[in-house]
Amino acid sequence: MKNKEEQHRGSLIARAAAVATLAASLMLLGVCGCRPPAVSPQSGSPGTQPDSSAFTIGINQYMQQPVLDEVAKGVVDELEAQNITADHGHKIIQQNSNGDQSVSAQISKQFVSQSVDLIIALGTPAAQSACKETQTIPVVFGAITDPVSAKLAESLDRPGGNKTGTSNRWPYEKQVELIKEIVPDARTVGIVLNPSEANTQASMGFIRPALATQGLEAVEVPVASTTEVLNAAKSLVGRCDVLLIPGCNTVVSAIDALAKVARESKIPLIGGSADMIDKGSIATYASNDYDLGRRTAQMALEILRDGKEPGTMPVAFTEAPSLMVNEGEAALQSVQLPPDLVEQAGTSRQ
Amino acid sequence: MPKALFDVVLPSAELASVYGLAVLAVVVAFRISNFADLTIDGSFTLGGVVGGLALVHGLSIPQTLVLAPLAGAVAGACTALLHTRIGVNRLLAGIITMTVLYSVNLRLMGRPNLSLLDQSGAFDLVRPGPARVAAGVAFAVAVGAALWAFLRTDLGHFMRAAGENARVVTRRGYPEELFLLVSLPLANALAALGGGLAAQQQGFADVGMGTGLVIACLSALLLGEAIVPPRSIPRLIAAALVGMFTYQVLVGIGLRLGLNPWDLKLATGLLLVVTLVLKRYLRTRRAAANIGCDPL
Numbered sequence: 001m002k003n004k005e006e007q008h009r010g011s012l013i014a015r016a017a018a019v020a021t022l023a024a025s026l027m028l029l030g031v032c033g034c035r036p037p038a039v040s041p042q043s044g045s046p047g048t049q050p051d052s053s054a055f056t057i058g059i060n061q062y063m064q065q066p067v068l069d070e071v072a073k074g075v076v077d078e079l080e081a082q083n084i085t086a087d088h089g090h091k092i093i094q095q096n097s098n099g100d101q102s103v104s105a106q107i108s109k110q111f112v113s114q115s116v117d118l119i120i121a122l123g124t125p126a127a128q129s130a131c132k133e134t135q136t137i138p139v140v141f142g143a144i145t146d147p148v149s150a151k152l153a154e155s156l157d158r159p160g161g162n163k164t165g166t167s168n169r170w171p172y173e174k175q176v177e178l179i180k181e182i183v184p185d186a187r188t189v190g191i192v193l194n195p196s197e198a199n200t201q202a203s204m205g206f207i208r209p210a211l212a213t214q215g216l217e218a219v220e221v222p223v224a225s226t227t228e229v230l231n232a233a234k235s236l237v238g239r240c241d242v243l244l245i246p247g248c249n250t251v252v253s254a255i256d257a258l259a260k261v262a263r264e265s266k267i268p269l270i271g272g273s274a275d276m277i278d279k280g281s282i283a284t285y286a287s288n289d290y291d292l293g294r295r296t297a298q299m300a301l302e303i304l305r306d307g308k309e310p311g312t313m314p315v316a317f318t319e320a321p322s323l324m325v326n327e328g329e330a331a332l333q334s335v336q337l338p339p340d341l342v343e344q345a346g347t348s349r350q
Numbered sequence: 351m352p353k354a355l356f357d358v359v360l361p362s363a364e365l366a367s368v369y370g371l372a373v374l375a376v377v378v379a380f381r382i383s384n385f386a387d388l389t390i391d392g393s394f395t396l397g398g399v400v401g402g403l404a405l406v407h408g409l410s411i412p413q414t415l416v417l418a419p420l421a422g423a424v425a426g427a428c429t430a431l432l433h434t435r436i437g438v439n440r441l442l443a444g445i446i447t448m449t450v451l452y453s454v455n456l457r458l459m460g461r462p463n464l465s466l467l468d469q470s471g472a473f474d475l476v477r478p479g480p481a482r483v484a485a486g487v488a489f490a491v492a493v494g495a496a497l498w499a500f501l502r503t504d505l506g507h508f509m510r511a512a513g514e515n516a517r518v519v520t521r522r523g524y525p526e527e528l529f530l531l532v533s534l535p536l537a538n539a540l541a542a543l544g545g546g547l548a549a550q551q552q553g554f555a556d557v558g559m560g561t562g563l564v565i566a567c568l569s570a571l572l573l574g575e576a577i578v579p580p581r582s583i584p585r586l587i588a589a590a591l592v593g594m595f596t597y598q599v600l601v602g603i604g605l606r607l608g609l610n611p612w613d614l615k616l617a618t619g620l621l622l623v624v625t626l627v628l629k630r631y632l633r634t635r636r637a638a639a640n641i642g643c644d645p646l
Contacts (some may be wrong), residue, residue: 109361132553151465
């Protein structure tokens with residue numbers, strides 16, 4: 001009998017402790033959530049221009065990854081450059097779901113229940129959950145390889161509804177042309193890719209026809225995670241003349257593995273985004289992710305300040321892609337870059 | 351009540367109404383049948399994929415929510431057969447099915463991400479806001495009640511007995527693992543139902559949507575069991591749903607407080623350790639009151 005009583009008391013204590021923890025954290029939230037912003041916006045004061053009213057912008061980034069990080073940096077820097085900061089009474093809520101879909105949905109739901117003025121969504125799943133959550137709050141997506149097939153835009157010229165944004169499609173056609181310029185007698189192109197990523201499939205949809213046009217044959221090796229990239233790249237040694245970087249988050253995250261194989265096996269590594277040029281790519285035409293982030297923020301402000309309709313704003317791409325080469329890396333991979341190519345290059349690293 | 355509270359509680363409840371079904375799947379497999387079934391990661395995604403494809407092909411919402419659990423049940427049956435017929439180790443059987451499902455899901459969709467943004471799903475039947483949250487919670491509770499009703503039948507009793515003390519079942523002349531052929535399909539059907547709803551709730555099915563789900567569900571279940579000690583089956587079911595809600599609320603609070611996302615997993619881990627320590631300390635003071643065998 002006594003035992004049972006103790007047992008009951010014990011479980012009561014456990015429950016009380018758990019409930020207390022939950023209640024305490026909720027209260028903590030209540031306290032923090034209710035605190036007025038450090039600088040309260042002077043809304044409604046005489047002479048307030050429409051563009052100086054306070055905005056709340058929610059940024060939902062899907063995961064930590066070089067491309068998305070660059071875009072996010074561009075977004076934040078541009079907002080700051082345009083004086084959209086906490087000091088001016090605005091509120092920027094920056095969240096990152098670490099690649100967890102339920103967290104990403106939670107972030108989108110919270111933005112909507114907080115009635116933010118605009119959501120900037122970086123990465124396809126983040127953008128999709130934001131668009132599912134609201135048909136009224138403007139959603140500006142960034143770094144989406146193929147907005148149309150992700151159903152984020154009805155067409156690139158007119159996304160429709162409450163959404164628009166930027167696409168970070170790399171200039172694949174120009175990247176593929178580079179292969180012929182650097183290695184004229186190349187016949188086969190090795191590509192490591194993660195077929196389970198939406199952007200990988202989208203990018204391959206551009207790369208495959210471009211390779212065919214140049215009379216090049218693609219040798220594709222699928223991987224499921226970054227840990228497999230090194231072995232996949234090694235398996236390409238002897239089977240390809242050139243390695244090409246696809247628009248694939250997994251491969252981009254493991255770019256060092258590709259670079260290692262390229263150096264050891266003297267197979268030139270070509271293509272990729274702007275930051276790949278410092279990480280092993282010898283030459284590429286790049287869309288600038290940072291600038292794309294700034295453009296994303298500009299579009300957001302055109303909606304907030306100028307009252308533009310998001311659905312009528314065409315999806316923006318990177319402006320004229322710039323040629324970048326890395327001569328030092330080329331030497332490591334025993335490749336002689338054509339002198340005229342080096343001269344043309346906007347960015348050249350030793 | 352401050353508005354910020356509602357802003358966290360409502361989205362958390364809506365998400366929990368869907369992910370809670372996956373916790374029920376974990377309850378059936380891990381707790382009731384004592385089978386650490388990792389298939390659930392894959393069948394959750396499978397449910398999202400099958401439900402999403404059905405929706406895209408013009409089937410009605412109730413039909414999609416029948417097809418999704420059916421697909422999940424098939425996946426669960428595969429794991430059960432791998433274990434009972436071929437004798438593959440329990441953990442391994444789940445891992446094998448989960449791995450195979452990854453390719454199956456990709457093949458079914460033909461791409462890694464199936465957008466449902468232009469479709470109207472189960473959650474669009476109800477106006478967004480508290481009404482939708484209430485409907486979601488009501489549905490999850492209804493599923494929980496149905497699960498309880500099933501576990502009260504003779505078949506349900508045998509299934510529980512097989513998980514807890516196989517001798518009870520073998521003495522009656524049934525093979526020990528026969529009931530896995532019921533419980534694993536049931537568990538994976540529940541997970542797939544959750545996946546189907548998650549895809550319709552979030553507007554897309556993604557091949558990665560179930561990754562790491564079992565771990566998250568176990569964390570949620572541990573939290574739930576700390577709040578609602580599972581001394582009976584209804585309480586165990588309640589613990590599952592309450593646990594997922596608590597888990598989502600904690601994630602929401604973490605986000606609200608501006609916790610660096612890098613630390614989110616660390617915070618989850620620490621919270622679990624604290625819960626387990628608390629449980630262990632209290633267990634010395636009382637007889638094991640857990641249902642099921644495995645303390646995990």
